[in-house]
Amino acid sequence: MGLAAAIANGDARAASRLLSWIEDGDRRAAAELKELYRLPAPSSVLGLTGPPGAGKSTIADALVGRYRARGERVGVLAVDPSSPISGGAVLGDRIRMQRHATDGGVFIRSMASRSWPGGLSRAAADAVRVLAAHGCRTVIVETVGTGQGEVDVTRIADTVVLVCTPAAGDKIQAIKAGVLEIADIVALNKDDLPDADVAARSIETAFRMRPPGGWRVPLVRTRARDGEGIGGLASAIERHGRFIAGGGILGRKRLANAAHHLRSIVRERLLEKIAARLPDDREMERRAARLLDGSIDPYSLAEEIIESL
Amino acid sequence: MGLAAAIANGDARAASRLLSWIEDGDRRAAAELKELYRLPAPSSVLGLTGPPGAGKSTIADALVGRYRARGERVGVLAVDPSSPISGGAVLGDRIRMQRHATDGGVFIRSMASRSWPGGLSRAAADAVRVLAAHGCRTVIVETVGTGQGEVDVTRIADTVVLVCTPAAGDKIQAIKAGVLEIADIVALNKDDLPDADVAARSIETAFRMRPPGGWRVPLVRTRARDGEGIGGLASAIERHGRFIAGGGILGRKRLANAAHHLRSIVRERLLEKIAARLPDDREMERRAARLLDGSIDPYSLAEEIIESL
Numbered sequence: 001m002g003l004a005a006a007i008a009n010g011d012a013r014a015a016s017r018l019l020s021w022i023e024d025g026d027r028r029a030a031a032e033l034k035e036l037y038r039l040p041a042p043s044s045v046l047g048l049t050g051p052p053g054a055g056k057s058t059i060a061d062a063l064v065g066r067y068r069a070r071g072e073r074v075g076v077l078a079v080d081p082s083s084p085i086s087g088g089a090v091l092g093d094r095i096r097m098q099r100h101a102t103d104g105g106v107f108i109r110s111m112a113s114r115s116w117p118g119g120l121s122r123a124a125a126d127a128v129r130v131l132a133a134h135g136c137r138t139v140i141v142e143t144v145g146t147g148q149g150e151v152d153v154t155r156i157a158d159t160v161v162l163v164c165t166p167a168a169g170d171k172i173q174a175i176k177a178g179v180l181e182i183a184d185i186v187a188l189n190k191d192d193l194p195d196a197d198v199a200a201r202s203i204e205t206a207f208r209m210r211p212p213g214g215w216r217v218p219l220v221r222t223r224a225r226d227g228e229g230i231g232g233l234a235s236a237i238e239r240h241g242r243f244i245a246g247g248g249i250l251g252r253k254r255l256a257n258a259a260h261h262l263r264s265i266v267r268e269r270l271l272e273k274i275a276a277r278l279p280d281d282r283e284m285e286r287r288a289a290r291l292l293d294g295s296i297d298p299y300s301l302a303e304e305i306i307e308s309l
Numbered sequence: 310m311g312l313a314a315a316i317a318n319g320d321a322r323a324a325s326r327l328l329s330w331i332e333d334g335d336r337r338a339a340a341e342l343k344e345l346y347r348l349p350a351p352s353s354v355l356g357l358t359g360p361p362g363a364g365k366s367t368i369a370d371a372l373v374g375r376y377r378a379r380g381e382r383v384g385v386l387a388v389d390p391s392s393p394i395s396g397g398a399v400l401g402d403r404i405r406m407q408r409h410a411t412d413g414g415v416f417i418r419s420m421a422s423r424s425w426p427g428g429l430s431r432a433a434a435d436a437v438r439v440l441a442a443h444g445c446r447t448v449i450v451e452t453v454g455t456g457q458g459e460v461d462v463t464r465i466a467d468t469v470v471l472v473c474t475p476a477a478g479d480k481i482q483a484i485k486a487g488v489l490e491i492a493d494i495v496a497l498n499k500d501d502l503p504d505a506d507v508a509a510r511s512i513e514t515a516f517r518m519r520p521p522g523g524w525r526v527p528l529v530r531t532r533a534r535d536g537e538g539i540g541g542l543a544s545a546i547e548r549h550g551r552f553i554a555g556g557g558i559l560g561r562k563r564l565a566n567a568a569h570h571l572r573s574i575v576r577e578r579l580l581e582k583i584a585a586r587l588p589d590d591r592e593m594e595r596r597a598a599r600l601l602d603g604s605i606d607p608y609s610l611a612e613e614i615i616e617s618l
Contacts, residue, residue, distance in 0.1 A: 030608045033607075034608050034609055037607060037608070254601060255598060258601060258607070259593040259597035261597075262597050262614075263593055265607055265608060265611040266587060267583065267584075267587075269615055270615065271576075274579045274580075275576075278572065278575060278576070285564055287568070287571065288564060288567040288570075291571065292564060292567060297344075297346030298567070298570055299339045299342055299343050299346070299574060301571060302571060302575045302578055303578075305571075306575060
């Protein structure tokens with residue numbers, strides 16, 4: 001039995017192996033994914049984004065508990081393009097989520113990657129489908145990214161929850177352009193910290209400037225470590241799910257995201273073809289020797305190389 | 310007079326404008342860079358890397374003070390691919406470096422980018438040459454990157470200083486594989502924090518495992534905010550500079566980096582050519598419609614599109 005069939009059959013190890021192939025850019029992944037993409041997408045893909053330390057994992061953990069209480073299988077994907085020295089939250093996520101580690105109905109996976117962020121977004125979208133094939137109705141994707149050199153969670157999720165805290169930095173960052181457009185729901189976590197009321201007001205003011213009509217972004221105050229506010233957050237998520245299911249919004253969103261994913265695959269494949277045709281490292285160094293004495297500049301030399309291909 | 314000539318003539322505004330073009334991916338940059346790359350490279354490119362909050366900017370600030378005391382013009386490039394919500398240090402850098410903001414002999418520039426990290430590495434390498442043309446003998450490049458989805462500072466700098474603190478997380482991260490290979494010098498900053506001795510020992514143990522022969526990575530303890538240890542750090546940097554200048558190490562390093570930079574430019578140019586040939590968003594969505602009902606998978610569809618190009 002191939003991996004795809006085994007995954008659809010409920011084999012968690014097969015799912016793990018395919019996720020590793022996806023993460024490593026292993027060429028064997030594509031054949032399995034071709035099969036998996038014939039299976040239904042997850043009912044709901046929930047994105048959790050926000051600065052490191054805001055409590056995304058704690059919130060994911062609390063939401064997982066709620067879905068499990070309803071008997072649903074749920075997947076969590078923590079995507080982080082961080083390097084070892086920039087302090088990614090991946091290890092922490094794994095530790096914090098241990099509460100569900102022995103629950104067969106919860107599939108938790110951290111993903112990091114050496115590939116460029118475009119590739120990581122593509123990989124995360126593929127990973128969501130692996131979890132769906134494994135029977136996860138809901139997949140939670142947790143990431144610090146907003147698409148600027150990182151993973152664009154809006155390209156993967158149906159509903160995006162921005163998790164922030166009353167900390168001054170978070171507040172300023174949250175209000176910055178770019179973040180306003182991606183959040184469907186704002187969770188103000190750690191709301192027992194000082195200045196929570198001030199933070200809540202400034203966030204509400206910022207979101208009030210969004211164009212009228214359509215979805216009004218709710219602010220939910222949470223204290224995820226104590227489970228406070230999680231019920232309210234889950235309700236807001238369900239309300240948003242109903243909102244996008246009506247009027248064809250979800251369909252249009254998924255079509256746009258499918259097109260984006262398709263474009264990423266085409267780009268990556270073409271890049272691979274290009275890379276195969278470029279001079280190897282030794283030859284590139286031989287050519288680059290002319291750069292060191294200033295006898296030619298790299299832009300002119302690059303043009304020479306491209307013409308010679 | 311073109312920007313390149315103006316920059317070589319000491320015009321700081323011209324340098325700023327070209328840096329903005331580089332940052333924005335403005336097509337006019339290439340013509341100016343073609344001229345600038347005929348001018349000499351900087352004598353020394355120093356990379357400062359480490360987790361956010363470790364004190365990279367404070368150390369850069371202190372080192373700038375030393376170079377200025379010798380009357381040398383110095384450039385600082387703070388490169389950060391962070392998104393608005395992951396909490397980049399760019400704004401903080403600008404604020405902390407204000408001490409030198411009115412000194413015409415110091416050129417400070419923050420660079421962020423929406424482009425993918427490969428593009429940002431290429432842009433940072435170009436920016437270094439702009440500062441060199443502007444008369445900066447030494448250019449300090451400050452980044453959280455190690456090349457995993459970020460900017461690879463080893464591809465730009467002659468000497469890489471890893472800045473870390475006794476904080477537990479930093480220690481663990483610093484010892485992780487990948488970081489060991491890139492550091493030429495380790496600065497243990499904020500060494501008045503608890504556990505500094507423990508951190509110093511664990512770092513020294515980790516670096517002792519590097520293959521014998523060649524450069525022995527020194528650990529310098531600093532308290533950059535008070536200027537403590539900066540003299541020792543500057544000496545270590547100079548010692549490393551003499552080490553690589555001997556035996557042709559610097560030449561080989563710069564050749565490898567020039568080849569890497571050249572490859573980045575070729576790749577980017579080819580990618581642009583590809584992007585121009587791909588179906589536009591509307592057409593891509595039209596094709597992607599077949600994905601939503603599972604009648605085809607995105608990998609097979611991508612192959613169809615590539616064959617049709």
